[in-house]
Structure formats: C-alpha cells, structure tokens
Amino acid sequence: MSLELVLQYLVAGLTYGTIYAVVGVGFNIIYNATGIINFAQGEFVMLGGMTAVTLHGLVPLPLAIAGAVLVTMAVGALIEVSFIRWLRKPSVLRMVVITIGISIVLREGALALWGESVRALPYFTGDEVTSISFAGVHVSPQVLWSLGTCLAIVGFLRIFFQHTSMGRQMRACAANRDAAALCGVPTRNLVTLSFVLSAGIGALAGCVTSPITYTSYGIGSGLAIKGFTVAILGGLGNGTAAVAAGFLVGVLEAASVSLLPAAYKDAVSVALLLTILFFRPSGIFGSGEVERLRAH
Amino acid sequence: MKKLLLLSAFLGLTAAAPASAAGEPIKIGALLAVTGPASFLGAPEARTLALLVEQQNAKGGIDGHPIQLLVKDTGGSPEKAVSFAKQLIDEEQVFAIIGPATSGETMQVKAIAEGGRTILISCAAAELIVNPVAPHVFNVAPKDRYAAEMIFQRMKKMGIRKIGLLSSNTGFGKAGKEQVEKAAPAAGVQIVANEVYDKAATDLTAEVTKLKAAGVEAIVNWSIEPAQAIVIKNARQIGLRVPIFQSSGFANIQYARTAGAAAEGVMFPASRIVVADALPAKHPQKPVVSGYKQAYEAKYKEDVSTFGGHAWDAFQILARAVKEAGLDRAKARAAIENMKGYVGTAGVFNYSPADHNGLTIDAFAMLTVKGGKFVILPE
Numbered sequence: 001m002s003l004e005l006v007l008q009y010l011v012a013g014l015t016y017g018t019i020y021a022v023v024g025v026g027f028n029i030i031y032n033a034t035g036i037i038n039f040a041q042g043e044f045v046m047l048g049g050m051t052a053v054t055l056h057g058l059v060p061l062p063l064a065i066a067g068a069v070l071v072t073m074a075v076g077a078l079i080e081v082s083f084i085r086w087l088r089k090p091s092v093l094r095m096v097v098i099t100i101g102i103s104i105v106l107r108e109g110a111l112a113l114w115g116e117s118v119r120a121l122p123y124f125t126g127d128e129v130t131s132i133s134f135a136g137v138h139v140s141p142q143v144l145w146s147l148g149t150c151l152a153i154v155g156f157l158r159i160f161f162q163h164t165s166m167g168r169q170m171r172a173c174a175a176n177r178d179a180a181a182l183c184g185v186p187t188r189n190l191v192t193l194s195f196v197l198s199a200g201i202g203a204l205a206g207c208v209t210s211p212i213t214y215t216s217y218g219i220g221s222g223l224a225i226k227g228f229t230v231a232i233l234g235g236l237g238n239g240t241a242a243v244a245a246g247f248l249v250g251v252l253e254a255a256s257v258s259l260l261p262a263a264y265k266d267a268v269s270v271a272l273l274l275t276i277l278f279f280r281p282s283g284i285f286g287s288g289e290v291e292r293l294r295a296h
Numbered sequence: 297m298k299k300l301l302l303l304s305a306f307l308g309l310t311a312a313a314p315a316s317a318a319g320e321p322i323k324i325g326a327l328l329a330v331t332g333p334a335s336f337l338g339a340p341e342a343r344t345l346a347l348l349v350e351q352q353n354a355k356g357g358i359d360g361h362p363i364q365l366l367v368k369d370t371g372g373s374p375e376k377a378v379s380f381a382k383q384l385i386d387e388e389q390v391f392a393i394i395g396p397a398t399s400g401e402t403m404q405v406k407a408i409a410e411g412g413r414t415i416l417i418s419c420a421a422a423e424l425i426v427n428p429v430a431p432h433v434f435n436v437a438p439k440d441r442y443a444a445e446m447i448f449q450r451m452k453k454m455g456i457r458k459i460g461l462l463s464s465n466t467g468f469g470k471a472g473k474e475q476v477e478k479a480a481p482a483a484g485v486q487i488v489a490n491e492v493y494d495k496a497a498t499d500l501t502a503e504v505t506k507l508k509a510a511g512v513e514a515i516v517n518w519s520i521e522p523a524q525a526i527v528i529k530n531a532r533q534i535g536l537r538v539p540i541f542q543s544s545g546f547a548n549i550q551y552a553r554t555a556g557a558a559a560e561g562v563m564f565p566a567s568r569i570v571v572a573d574a575l576p577a578k579h580p581q582k583p584v585v586s587g588y589k590q591a592y593e594a595k596y597k598e599d600v601s602t603f604g605g606h607a608w609d610a611f612q613i614l615a616r617a618v619k620e621a622g623l624d625r626a627k628a629r630a631a632i633e634n635m636k637g638y639v640g641t642a643g644v645f646n647y648s649p650a651d652h653n654g655l656t657i658d659a660f661a662m663l664t665v666k667g668g669k670f671v672i673l674p675e
Binding site for chain 1: 330331332335336339465491492493494496498499501502503505506508509522525526529532533534535550554555556557558559
C-alpha cells in the first residue's frame with residue numbers, strides 16, 4: 001500500500017476519532033463531578049445539532065451555534081435541577097436508570113418537535129465537495145474544524161479542572177462529596193454546573209460534526225455508545241485520555257476497513273474494548289491507584 | 297380519544313354521504329417505517345395514505361365502505377414489523393396491509409401475511425418479495441433486478457469495466473448487492489471492491505478510500521439510509537471523481553439536498569413521479585403523477601418522492617380490487633392478481649398469478665441530479 005493511501009486511511013480514522021472523542025469528553029465531566037455516567041450525553045449532542053439547524057434559519061451560523069449551545073446548557077441545568085438535585089445519596093443504579101429515562105424523553109421530545117427528517121448545518125468552510133489536499137491526501141475542512149474544536153475543548157477543560165478554584169472544587173466533590181461539603185464546597189451547585197458544562201460541550205460537538213454525520217432525533221444513542229466506549233478505554237474521568245482513546249479507536253477502525261471487509265469495523269472497536277477491560281480494567285491511561293482511592 | 301375521533305369522523309361522514317354510504321367500514325393496516333433510518337421512505341408513505349383516506353372518506357369511502365386506517369410505525373425494524381403484522385392480522389383483523397416500506401421487513405412479514413390469509417401490498421423493491429410468489433403478497437415498487445440491469449446498460453454505453461460496489465447491511469442492501477453481483481458478469485463488468493457498511497454509518501471515508509485503492513472506474517451504492525448521501529460526499533472529499541450510480545432508493549430529493557454539491561451528476565434509476573413536471577403531456581402516466589404531486593405538495597409542503605408514490609399505488613390497487621370484489625378477501629385477492637392496465641405513479645401494472653409485481657423495466661427511467669434537482673438523464 002502506498003504512503004498516500006496509509007495517510008488517507010489515517011485521515012478517515014481521525015474523522016471518526018474526533019466524533020467519538022468529543023462525546024467521550026462529555027461523559028467525563030459529569031463523571032468527574034458526580035461519579036455517575038450520564039447516558040443522556042448523546043442526546044445533548046443531538047439537541048445541539050438540531051437546535052442549531054433550526055436557529056440557522058433565522059440567524060447567521062456563529063449565532064445559531066452559540067444559541068444552540070446556550071439552549072442545550074439550559075436543558076442540562078433543567079434536567080439536573082428537576083431530576084437529580086433533590087435525590088439524597090442516590091445509588092449508581094438509580095442514577096443510571098434516571099439518565100436513561102431522560103435520554104428517552106429527550107429523544108421522543110425531539111421526534112415530536114422536529115419530526116423524523118435528517119438535517120445538517122452547512123459546511124463552515126467551502127461545501128460538500130471541498131477538500132484540502134496535502135501530499136496527495138485529501139481532507140474536508142470540516143474535519144479540521146471538528147479536530148480544532150475537540151482540541152480546544154480538551155485544553156479548556158484541562159485548565160478548568162487543574163488550575164481554577166471551581167474546577168478543583170468539582171474534583172473534590174467527585175472524590176468525596178461529604179468531605180467537600182464539610183470544607184464549604186457548594187456540592188449541589190457544582191453538580192448542576194457539571195451538567196451545564198457537559199451539555200454545552202455536547203451541543204458544540206453536535207454543531208461541528210453535524211455537516212459530516214448529519215443530525216436527526218435518533219442519533220444520540222449510537223453516539224453515546226461510541227463515546228462511552230472511548231471514555232472507558234481512556235480511563236473514566238480523564239478528558240485528555242478520552243480524546244487519545246477516541247483517535248486510537250478511530251484509526252483502528254479505519255485500519256480494519258483497509259484490511260478486512262468493512263462490516264467488521266464495529267466488531268474491531270468492541271473487541272478492543274473487551275481486551276482493555278480484561279487486562280486493564282481502569283482504562284489504557286487510568287491508574288488503578290486513583291480508582292482505589294475513589295472507592296474509599 | 298383516537299377511537300372517539302374516528303367514531304365521530306365516521307358518524308359525520310355517514311350523515312353527510314348518500315344513503316349507499318352506510319356500508320360496513322373497511323379496516324386497512326399499514327406497516328411503515330415512519331421514523332428511524334428508513335423514514336425517508338416510510339414517512340411520505342404514511343402521509344400519502346392519510347391524504348388518500350381523507351379524500352376517499354370525503355367521497356363516502358370505497359364503494360360506500362368508510363375506511364379506517366391503522367398506521368403502525370415499525371421504525372424500520374423487522375422485529376417490530378413482525379409483531380405489528382401479527383397484531384394487525386390477529387387482533388385487528390384488518391382487510392389488507394399496505395407496506396412495509398423496506399425489503400428487509402417485507403421478507404420477515406411475507407410468511408405471516410400468507411399464513412393469516414391477509415393481502416399484503418409491499419412498498420419495497422427486492423425481487424425476493426414476489427419471487428417465489430406467495431398468493432397474498434404483492435408489491436408495487438419496480439424490482440431491484442431491473443434497477444441493476446438499467447445501471448449496467450448505462451455503464452456499457454459509458455465503457456465502464458471495473459466498479460466498486462457499496463451496500464448497507466439491510467434487507468434492501470443485501471438483496472440489491474446480490475442482483476448487482478448476478479448481473480455484472482453478463483454486462484462484462486468486474487466488481488473489484490465489494491464493501492458492506494452499517495446502516496447507521498455516519499462517515500464512510502475509509503470505505504471509499506478502499507475503492508480508490510482498487511482503482512474503480514465507477515461506484516455503485518445500494519442503500520436507503522442517509523448513508524447514501526454520505527458515500528458520495530466522502531468520495532468527492534477524498535478526490536475520487538469517478539461516476540457514481542445509486543439504487544432506486546435515492547429517489548427522495550431530500551437525499552440530494554443533504555449531499556448538496558456532492559450529489560451533482562449522481563445517476564440512478566427511478567420511477568417517473570419524481571420528474572412529473574418534465575413528462576410530456578401525452579405520457580400515459582402524466583395525469584396520475586401530476587394529480588398525486590399537486591395533492592401531496594399542497595397538503596404537506598414538501599416534494600413528492602417515489603416512495604410516497606408506492607403507497608399511492610398500493611392504496612389505489614386495493615381500492616380498485618374492493619370496488620370490483622366487495623369486502624370478500626379471497627375475491628379481492630383474485631381481483632388484484634388479475635388486474636391489468638392500472639396506470640400508477642410507478643408505471644403501468646399488469647399483474648398475473650405468476651407475476652405479483654406487475655411492472656417491467658420500463659417503469660424505470662435513468663435520472664441524474666442537476667442544479668440540486670432530479671432530471672431525466674439524456675440518452
């Protein structure tokens with residue numbers, strides 16, 4: 001196989017990878033603040049894309065995206081306030097059931113509101129056939145947009161969680177909610193904030209990937225599965241690792257297409273997930289130490 | 297509530313219609329993928345049926361029998377189609393079923409309809425639906441075999457010898473893939489890459505890269521999902537500029553719109569309904585396609601597709617059979633089987649005991665996308 005083709009497969013892998021990564025990152029934020037997996041994460045991505053498409057009929061693209069992110073953030077806050085906030089010491093299982101329930105409500109609501117048709121935002125730069133060529137490799141500018149957005153999100157989160165007081169409070173809240181509360185951390189508000197943040201990031205991801213993948217009311221669950229895989233692979237709670245895992249899965253899928261019939265693409269990522277869970281249950285980049293500390 | 301509405305509509309109609317309308321109501325079931333990946337098929341079909349039932353009931357129903365339509369949304373899932381089919385046949389005891397919209401679902405429901413002795417008029421295209429013939433199962437979409445043959449005729453003219461075949465892992469995709477594989481050797485065409493992708497695929501860059509590596513001279517894609525639009529976009533983005541052929545599943549203008557600039561020049565076989573305006577006035581299908589187009593577009597403010605047309609044909613064929621045979625299932629079935637010369641949106645139907653599809657390859661015209669619109673491809 002020529003180098004050109006290898007690079008072209010790599011580009012395909014990065015395209016899949018960015019989509020998986022941005023969804024995976026959203027899982028991590030809520031996990032970091034609450035220790036739960038929000039199964040409605042894929043629906044945030046869907047809501048962002050759909051709202052942006054609707055708004056784009058009225059206002060220019062950047063405003064439509066900003067509006068969609070704000071609307072989805074508001075939905076995230078509303079969900080937390082109405083379903084999660086008033087629970088005292090909810091068990092993990094209960095939270096899982098609640099978030100799955102929310103995802104179904106959001107999906108059916110979107111079906112009632114927008115109907116079944118498939119929509120997409122226009123390409124941010126150029127159109128459907130535009131591609132940037134470099135040494136015989138072609139890449140759609142939209143892939144670069146989502147790649148850039150993905151990296152910007154990760155950078156922002158890293159600074160937020162490591163270097164701001166609020167981010168540190170959120171991590172404290174995840175490590176031990178009671179102890180954090182005793183130290184004066186407003187744990188309840190931080191949980192709300194984590195939903196708002198992850199809804200916003202999901203919505204932004206939904207907007208930048210919408211020209212590539214298209215948006216319809218039902219895309220949430222499929223995205224959530226891939227995003228969840230990636231979040232687990234990287235090690236839950238670690239945003240940068242989720243992105244790395246996203247690219248890894250994407251590139252492996254593309255490589256599998258080049259060698260095997262394309263139908264095995266999804267089998268490859270699932271096989272990878274199972275292998276990792278077997279040998280490294282805390283993820284490729286996760287450390288067992290952290291997990292044990294968390295459990296105590 | 298729904299029952300109340302139906303009842304009040306029924307009472308209102310019987311009061312307004314002439315005395316002969318006091319007939320026994322006829323229950324028609326519909327199994328359609330109104331939502332899910334095949335919703336570009338099922339949704340216009342369900343809308344078309346709603347429109348037809350409204351029109352027909354305003355005239356007092358079929359031959360005085362008011363119509364009660366029960367639409368079940370299968371979401372495109374064969375499992376759901378099976379359970380809804382059983383429900384419609386055993387519990388609701390419908391007179392006939394229109395649908396399913398997809399070949400995969402129809403193949404699962406075929407035996408159930410036959411076992412329940414209920415007329416099933418499928419809106420899907422796989423040849424397997426009517427071959428072998430099941431006495432109660434008919435379809436109204438031109439067969440995938442004709443679509444494949446038509447594509448190869450065009451390739452012959454263009455001198456194409458090496459193609460890449462892509463298909464989705466659905467009943468429609470699999471059946472179409474077989475037809476293309478079967479017809480290729482006779483047409484002197486070699487399939488140098490043959491890939492199946494998931495129906496929910498969101499990006500197919502790696503798949504088209506594989507076709508590029510194989511040095512294909514044209515791409516044939518067989519699917520009904522939004523992936524149809526994704527394939528052509530990704531092919532153009534990686535700089536693969538060979539001609540692209542799609543199946544008859546491309547005949548909803550929404551697909552061309554979602555693919556935008558990438559859809560330009562895509563070729564596909566489809567029935568003439570999607571180019572109704574371009575048909576010459578003396579074409580036999582002109583009155584029926586224009587009539588349907590006007591009624592549908594006025595009511596729903598969206599373009600007609602061949603799929604909505606299939607529901608139109610299925611309903612009209614059933615209505616014609618009921619007018620002829622009354623509410624007797626066996627007689628109505630025989631009436632469809634012997635129906636000749638029904639001019640529908642998909643073509644002129646001539647059914648026979650051996651042919652439950654009734655159409656010929658002439659039902660298709662080769663179309664292309666030009667300036668974001670479907671037009672007939674010049675010879």
